[in-house]
Amino acid sequence: EIVLTQSPATLSLSPGERATLSCGASQSVSSSYLAWYQQKPGLAPRLLIYDASSRATGIPDRFSGSGSGTDFTLTISRLEPEDFAVYYCQQYGSSQLTFGGGTKVEIK
Amino acid sequence: EVQLVESGGGLVQPGGSLRLSCAASGFTFSSYWMHWVRQAPGKGLVWVSRINSDGSSTSYADSVKGRFTISRDNAKNTLYLQMNSLRAEDTAVYYCAREPGPGIVKDYFDYWGQGTLVTVSS
Numbered sequence: 107e108i109v110l111t112q113s114p115a116t117l118s119l120s121p122g123e124r125a126t127l128s129c130g131a132s133q134s135v136s137s138s139y140l141a142w143y144q145q146k147p148g149l150a151p152r153l154l155i156y157d158a159s160s161r162a163t164g165i166p167d168r169f170s171g172s173g174s175g176t177d178f179t180l181t182i183s184r185l186e187p188e189d190f191a192v193y194y195c196q197q198y199g200s201s202q203l204t205f206g207g208g209t210k211v212e213i214k
Numbered sequence: 215e216v217q218l219v220e221s222g223g224g225l226v227q228p229g230g231s232l233r234l235s236c237a238a239s240g241f242t243f244s245s246y247w248m249h250w251v252r253q254a255p256g257k258g259l260v261w262v263s264r265i266n267s268d269g270s271s272t273s274y275a276d277s278v279k280g281r282f283t284i285s286r287d288n289a290k291n292t293l294y295l296q297m298n299s300l301r302a303e304d305t306a307v308y309y310c311a312r313e314p315g316p317g318i319v320k321d322y323f324d325y326w327g328q329g330t331l332v333t334v335s336s
Binding site: 143145153156157196204206207208 | 264275309314324326329
């Protein structure tokens with residue numbers, strides 16, 4: 107099973123600032139099969155990024171993904187008030203799908 | 215509009231059983247692989263199970279293998295999760311989720327239901 111470790115656990119930032127979230131894998135993620143989701147309290151997750159760097163339909167271009175192998179990054183270029191939430195990475199390069207533990211982006 | 219609506223959650227005693235349903239609409243259900251993902255209260259997301267479009271192939275997380283069974287009825291546009299021998303650690307919100315297919319066999323999720331809460335407690 108591929109273990110995904112997200113860091114930091116919590117990111118305290120102000121609106122307008124840049125957010126950089128990391129997701130590290132215990133072994134190489136095949137074909138960069140990595141997705142990012144946003145989840146707000148009481149709601150289901152929302153797909154942001156797939157294949158490490160492709161934005162899902164309707165996702166603003168302030169969200170971008172990068173990385174390959176074992177190191178992946180989600181960047182939010184300028185935080186909007188609606189971006190404060192928990193973010194999860196997920197790998198689908200192996201048959202046993204796994205998620206990271208999440209990064210909470212909170213208002214400073 | 216794609217909609218996934220889960221039902222069937224509730225309170226069950228340890229060792230008991232429960233069947234979850236996920237009613238799909240707004241897309242050709244029979245063409246898509248489907249999954250169950252759970253989230254314990256205050257915790258992260260955990261993948262549970264997947265089923266292919268015609269129901270002929272399934273897979274499970276090790277933590278539920280042998281206890282949970284995923285199935286689907288394409289005529290009714292409904293996904294199921296039969297949960298047996300339930301344990302306290304199975305307490306979670308259970309989401310059904312859709313893969314982006316058809317033709318794109320990649321296990322990420324472009325649509326999610328709102329979730330149904332399963333509580334295992336005596």
